[in-house]
Amino acid sequence: MPDIRPALGARPNLLQMSHVEKTFRGDIVALRDMNLTVNQGDFISLLGPSGCGKSTALRIISGLMRPTAGQIRWSGGQSKDDLGIVFQEPTLMPWARVIDNVWLPFRLRGVPYGQVKDDVLRALKLVGLEKFQRAFPRELSGGMKMRVAIARAMVTRPRLILMDEPFAALDEITRQKLNNDLLALREAIGCTVIFVTHSVFESVFLSDRIVVMAARPGRVIREVEVDAPYPRTEEFRTSPEYAAHCRQASDALHQAIGEVA
Numbered sequence: 601m602p603d604i605r606p607a608l609g610a611r612p613n614l615l616q617m618s619h620v621e622k623t624f625r626g627d628i629v630a631l632r633d634m635n636l637t638v639n640q641g642d643f644i645s646l647l648g649p650s651g652c653g654k655s656t657a658l659r660i661i662s663g664l665m666r667p668t669a670g671q672i673r674w675s676g677g678q679s680k681d682d683l684g685i686v687f688q689e690p691t692l693m694p695w696a697r698v699i700d701n702v703w704l705p706f707r708l709r710g711v712p713y714g715q716v717k718d719d720v721l722r723a724l725k726l727v728g729l730e731k732f733q734r735a736f737p738r739e740l741s742g743g744m745k746m747r748v749a750i751a752r753a754m755v756t757r758p759r760l761i762l763m764d765e766p767f768a769a770l771d772e773i774t775r776q777k778l779n780n781d782l783l784a785l786r787e788a789i790g791c792t793v794i795f796v797t798h799s800v801f802e803s804v805f806l807s808d809r810i811v812v813m814a815a816r817p818g819r820v821i822r823e824v825e826v827d828a829p830y831p832r833t834e835e836f837r838t839s840p841e842y843a844a845h846c847r848q849a850s851d852a853l854h855q856a857i858g859e860v861a
């Protein structure tokens with residue numbers, strides 16, 4: 601399938617993060633003057649060393665946390681209710697079957713299962729788990745649990761999906777497979793993604809923009825554009841182009857680590 605999304609500069613705006621600051625307990629400056637433009641269809645990675653404020657930025661965008669200063673402005677017709685979130689832990693309900701875990705976002709909105717059955721089954725099919733709909737989380741591998749969490753985040757077809765290091769605890773092969781599947785899913789539902797990671801390789805494979813952050817205080821120090829077209833395949837993962845982008849992102853990350861006071 602060809603990449604039919606508008607070029608980076610031509611995408612309509614989804615949200616704007618302006619001059620966001622977050623201070624904890626009066627003196628821990630987690631974020632300072634963070635500005636981020638998110639456009640429809642972007643796949644943005646927030647890349648940076650531990651403690652640079654990646655999760656804090658994600659929580660502020662989600663509305664789960666209020667900034668100390670600055671603001672998040674959503675473009676017309678959008679709202680923070682129009683998003684799905686995937687955390688590092690799959691956070692499934694252990695007593696509920698896979699299908700009930702995926703139905704949860706609808707259930708919380710009071711929508712009966714019968715009304716959204718097709719959406720729930722479609723989401724499970726997209727993550728390759730339709731045969732496991734009656735299973736309990738304890739019967740699944742780590743990668744499968746994460747697939748359920750992703751299905752749950754996308755079942756309402758949100759415009760924006762926020763992912764906080766979702767694959768960090770998985771082995772490398774499972775992680776690469778989930779990276780491939782995530783891109784395929786993104787094509788299928790056409791959402792925007794903001795993805796937090798420590799991994800240069802993962803960020804280059806997935807994103808079209810990498811926002812590199814430095815710590816103390818957490819701030820954006822560089823944006824790296826990955827202008828390779830989607831779909832991205834194993835061929836891309838072993839190409840000189842991929843290696844060149846990894847070098848660029850890695851240099852920026854070293855700069856970020858070097859800038860820690």
Ligand SMILES: Nc1ncnc2c1ncn2[C@@H]1O[C@H](COP(=O)(O)OP(=O)(O)OP(=O)(O)O)[C@@H](O)[C@H]1O
Nearest residue numbers: 624625628630649650651652653654655656657818
């Ligand atoms: N609730 C909190 N109370 C106090 N300090 C906090 C709180 N949450 C985060 N911090 C601090 O804010 C800074 C940024 O934390 P954050 O978790 O956003 O970083 P991160 O880049 O996501 O780190 P990691 O990659 O290790 O998950 C850190 O110094 C952290 O200790």
